[in-house]
Amino acid sequence: MMKEVDFMKPKYQIILDDLKSYILSGTYKAGEKIPSEFALQEEYNVSRQTIRKAILDLSNEGFLRSEKGSGTYVSTQYRSRTSGKTMNRTIGVITTYISDYIFPSIIRGIESRLNEDNYSLLLASTNNDISQEKKALEMMLSYGVDGLIIEPTRSNVYNPNIAYYLSFKEQDVPFTMINAYYEELEVPFFCLDDVQSSYLATRELISKGHTHIGIIAKMDDLQGKFRLKGFIKALGEAKLRFQQEHVLSFDTATKSNLSANLEIYLNDNRDDLTALVCYNDEVGLEVVNVCRILGISIPDELSIIGQDNSYIAKNANIKLTTLTHPQEQMGRDAADWVIKNLQGKKDLPTNTYYQPVLIEGETVKVIEVE
Amino acid sequence: MMKEVDFMKPKYQIILDDLKSYILSGTYKAGEKIPSEFALQEEYNVSRQTIRKAILDLSNEGFLRSEKGSGTYVSTQYRSRTSGKTMNRTIGVITTYISDYIFPSIIRGIESRLNEDNYSLLLASTNNDISQEKKALEMMLSYGVDGLIIEPTRSNVYNPNIAYYLSFKEQDVPFTMINAYYEELEVPFFCLDDVQSSYLATRELISKGHTHIGIIAKMDDLQGKFRLKGFIKALGEAKLRFQQEHVLSFDTATKSNLSANLEIYLNDNRDDLTALVCYNDEVGLEVVNVCRILGISIPDELSIIGQDNSYIAKNANIKLTTLTHPQEQMGRDAADWVIKNLQGKKDLPTNTYYQPVLIEGETVKVIEVE
DNA sequence: TATTGACAAATGTACGTACAGAAAATATAC
DNA sequence: GTATATTTTCTGTACGTACATTTGTCAATA
Numbered sequence: 001m002m003k004e005v006d007f008m009k010p011k012y013q014i015i016l017d018d019l020k021s022y023i024l025s026g027t028y029k030a031g032e033k034i035p036s037e038f039a040l041q042e043e044y045n046v047s048r049q050t051i052r053k054a055i056l057d058l059s060n061e062g063f064l065r066s067e068k069g070s071g072t073y074v075s076t077q078y079r080s081r082t083s084g085k086t087m088n089r090t091i092g093v094i095t096t097y098i099s100d101y102i103f104p105s106i107i108r109g110i111e112s113r114l115n116e117d118n119y120s121l122l123l124a125s126t127n128n129d130i131s132q133e134k135k136a137l138e139m140m141l142s143y144g145v146d147g148l149i150i151e152p153t154r155s156n157v158y159n160p161n162i163a164y165y166l167s168f169k170e171q172d173v174p175f176t177m178i179n180a181y182y183e184e185l186e187v188p189f190f191c192l193d194d195v196q197s198s199y200l201a202t203r204e205l206i207s208k209g210h211t212h213i214g215i216i217a218k219m220d221d222l223q224g225k226f227r228l229k230g231f232i233k234a235l236g237e238a239k240l241r242f243q244q245e246h247v248l249s250f251d252t253a254t255k256s257n258l259s260a261n262l263e264i265y266l267n268d269n270r271d272d273l274t275a276l277v278c279y280n281d282e283v284g285l286e287v288v289n290v291c292r293i294l295g296i297s298i299p300d301e302l303s304i305i306g307q308d309n310s311y312i313a314k315n316a317n318i319k320l321t322t323l324t325h326p327q328e329q330m331g332r333d334a335a336d337w338v339i340k341n342l343q344g345k346k347d348l349p350t351n352t353y354y355q356p357v358l359i360e361g362e363t364v365k366v367i368e369v370e
Numbered sequence: 371m372m373k374e375v376d377f378m379k380p381k382y383q384i385i386l387d388d389l390k391s392y393i394l395s396g397t398y399k400a401g402e403k404i405p406s407e408f409a410l411q412e413e414y415n416v417s418r419q420t421i422r423k424a425i426l427d428l429s430n431e432g433f434l435r436s437e438k439g440s441g442t443y444v445s446t447q448y449r450s451r452t453s454g455k456t457m458n459r460t461i462g463v464i465t466t467y468i469s470d471y472i473f474p475s476i477i478r479g480i481e482s483r484l485n486e487d488n489y490s491l492l493l494a495s496t497n498n499d500i501s502q503e504k505k506a507l508e509m510m511l512s513y514g515v516d517g518l519i520i521e522p523t524r525s526n527v528y529n530p531n532i533a534y535y536l537s538f539k540e541q542d543v544p545f546t547m548i549n550a551y552y553e554e555l556e557v558p559f560f561c562l563d564d565v566q567s568s569y570l571a572t573r574e575l576i577s578k579g580h581t582h583i584g585i586i587a588k589m590d591d592l593q594g595k596f597r598l599k600g601f602i603k604a605l606g607e608a609k610l611r612f613q614q615e616h617v618l619s620f621d622t623a624t625k626s627n628l629s630a631n632l633e634i635y636l637n638d639n640r641d642d643l644t645a646l647v648c649y650n651d652e653v654g655l656e657v658v659n660v661c662r663i664l665g666i667s668i669p670d671e672l673s674i675i676g677q678d679n680s681y682i683a684k685n686a687n688i689k690l691t692t693l694t695h696p697q698e699q700m701g702r703d704a705a706d707w708v709i710k711n712l713q714g715k716k717d718l719p720t721n722t723y724y725q726p727v728l729i730e731g732e733t734v735k736v737i738e739v740e
Numbered sequence: 741t742a743t744t745g746a747c748a749a750a751t752g753t754a755c756g757t758a759c760a761g762a763a764a765a766t767a768t769a770c
Numbered sequence: 771g772t773a774t775a776t777t778t779t780c781t782g783t784a785c786g787t788a789c790a791t792t793t794g795t796c797a798a799t800a
Binding site: 011012046048067068071 | 752753756761762763764
Binding site for chain 2: 060090097098099100103104105107108111115118120121122123124125135139143285312315316328
């Protein structure tokens with residue numbers, strides 16, 4: 001269900017947000033003069049009052065300071081609000097989703113580890129939307145968290161929020177990424193070996209005699225990219241041809257249409273495919289549901305294999321064959337890394353890959369060789 | 371001529387000072403409405419902008435609060451606004467579980483509402499353990515959260531952490547409860563009408579001809595208590611006898627044994643019961659699984675009905691008949707309540723009950739009358 | 741009796757103008 | 771070249787208008 005697009009923000013709010021972003025991302029550095037009201041008025045094509053409203057509000061928030069006759073300056077101490085207050089040890093967590101799929105488990109792992117060292121957990125989610133990620137990062141920056149754990153948003157497309165991450169680096173706030181990472185950013189991460197995951201999935205199908213295998217692939221995150229890669233790798237090793245028409249791709253935006261697209265895809269390839277590698281268990285379940293509608297029996301007519309070993313795989317009436325995902329452990333490890341980093345520990349792992357393991361369910365059938 | 375002796379104060383400053391002294395002297399009392407902008411404009415013979423400037427500044431100082439379409443009111447807590455420093459606005463959330471069942475959805479609702487007003491979410495979970503709840507409360511207290519949303523831990527047994535809740539009350543930190551409440555504490559809450567939920571569930575079964583109905587009941591939280599109550603109420607209305615041996619009870623501690631106990635229970639009552647009201651969908655699914663092992667077919671041999679309309683009810687291959695739970699909406703409403711309370715709004719709802727609605731699945735069969 | 745619809749009242753946003761006053765930039769006088 | 775005057779730039783205050791949006795009220799309606 002799509003959330004309503006933002007209400008039309010008032011103009012002054014847009015300008016305010018812009019300015020705040022520039023300040024937090026370091027485009028306007030502390031003490032620097034920002035453009036004059038007149039200049040901004042020209043730039044945004046609004047009246048001076050509108051500009052003033054934005055600047056006044058930011059001054060009240062403590063980000064700016066205006067000097068009559070001189071100009072408006074970035075306040076030098078906008079982030080020293082923790083100064084007098086009792087330092088509370090807080091770790092920020094930015095995740096794509098809060099309530100969906102395996103993310104709650106990951107958060108749980110983080111929380112339980114932080115709890116052991118009396119750190120608090122400041123939570124924000126992005127719904128895999130880059131503008132929401134920006135807002136979350138701004139919140140964390142102005143909050144002054146001690147560390148950060150981020151699950152990247154749309155990790156396979158260019159991310160315009162890199163400046164914020166660099167801000168954290170400048171301020172020596174340790175952060176790490178889970179599930180994926182931004183390739184343009186040098187940063188430690190904790191990830192499943194996604195190539196291996198779908199490689200193993202595909203190999204399992206091949207070893208059971210399948211030769212006509214399709215894949216449902218996600219295109220806007222690294223996981224999707226790597227999982228497609230593993231699929232192709234396994235096909236290649238088995239000397240099976242990779243066929244573009246056997247790939248059904250989707251992304252965050254088109255996810256809501258997946259069910260309908262699946263129906264078309266499965267109908268089109270009904271006689272061609274005997275097995276399907278799914279992006280994850282969630283997609284796997286979707287396939288199961290669509291197959292039920294189409295009267296395709298699983299695994300007799302179609303074998304499917306999911307990934308991530310989520311509750312879906314375990315709890316659906318037909319147990320999905322799937323591959324493990326560390327979930328809670330990954331969360332724990334990431335939290336542990338941040339805590340150890342804050343304690344000044346050296347030689348912490350930079351890139352951690354977890355190896356997936358196959359879990360047999362009831363959705364893969366052995367094909368007899370004729 | 372002589373320049374003004376004193377500084378010639380700007381007009382808005384004069385008005386501001388006037389208003390401030392009225393507030394501080396009690397001419398305008400806390401919560402009262404002050405004259406409208408138009409009235410003040412007439413009174414002082416100045417433009418509306420000038421009045422607005424005075425009111426806006428006082429609002430920023432925390433003395434006033436304007437409501438669109440209604441008027442401007444004296445803020446109830448202008449005293450605590452110590453410095454001009456904008457504290458980080460943070461709402462604490464204490465929930466029993468982070469990753470399980472419907473709790474992620476509730477948290478999601480909270481998060482999305484807090485986000486709209488730029489509040490941060492500080493998260494802690496108790497795993498339904500009272501000592502962990504204590505730790506979480508201590509963390510929130512020392513952190514200095516602005517408000518709190520709590521899902522009570524073991525709400526049907528005496529809670530030794532009441533003192534902490536009273537501390538929050540003393541410090542005027544608004545808090546509200548969701549899903550349940552502590553009966554020994556006078557506090558606003560947002561709850562499903564749990565009595566009604568299982569009342570409707572039971573009535574549905576009765577209306578489909580069932581007369582031998584069992585229940586799986588949880589004993590250590592209010593939900594469990596109320597859901598048992600609704601079950602008994604429905605039986606009573608239908609003049610069916612309530613039989614103690616048809617109740618299988620469990621609690622947090624014995625939950626891990628539920629599966630084994632279910633097996634015994636279902637075996638014992640195999641020939642006696644035709645339907646089962648389950649504490650929630652999670653339990654419902656457990657029943658489905660155990661029935662599969664025992665070879666009891668659902669709904670032919672046994673009708674079951676869950677509660678909460680969780681993903682389990684929707685996603686399990688056999689769709690559970692269940693009752694709705696507001697989930698995300700409940701989270702939103704609770705967050706909204708805290709925010710409005712912090713803004714000094716009066717007449718907020720104290721006890722909110724959500725009415726459950728039946729959702730038909732595939733687990734209830736009509737019993738023909740012989 | 742309860743619900744709906746129309747209307748008025750109140751605040752929110754946004755445009756415009758004008759001038760005051762302080763600081764910075766520039767021109768001028770020596 | 772330096773000191774002083776002048777101009778320009780920039781923010782602060784203040785006026786005006788207009789329309790949007792929300793809330794509360796009251797009368798008409800079902």
